[in-house]
């Protein structure tokens with residue numbers, strides 16, 4: 167599959183990637199609205215995954231590498247969705263180390279985190 171001119175695509179994807187990374191870090195770090203972050207997080211993770219696949223195509227990975235990459239990206243996206251918690255008490259974003267643990271406590275204020 168030919169995906170445009172990779173020399174032209176690369177700076178575009180790289181720019182989007184940087185902007186998205188900075189914006190999301192700022193948003194999830196400084197925003198204290200747990201409900202809003204809980205809504206934004208899933209679509210954000212999906213967009214990031216799609217962008218990552220697009221980025222890989224833009225820098226010219228072979229098409230058949232996608233058969234490995236798409237499931238890997240889906241898996242990472244699901245793990246990221248599971249491992250992120252947003253504290254209702256203080257609004258902090260908490261990434262748990264173990265995505266399979268059922269319940270954790272806020273590392274900022276110690277409140278119990280709901281799922």
Ligand SMILES: [Zn+2]
Nearest residue numbers: 253256272275
């Ligand atoms: Zn908290």
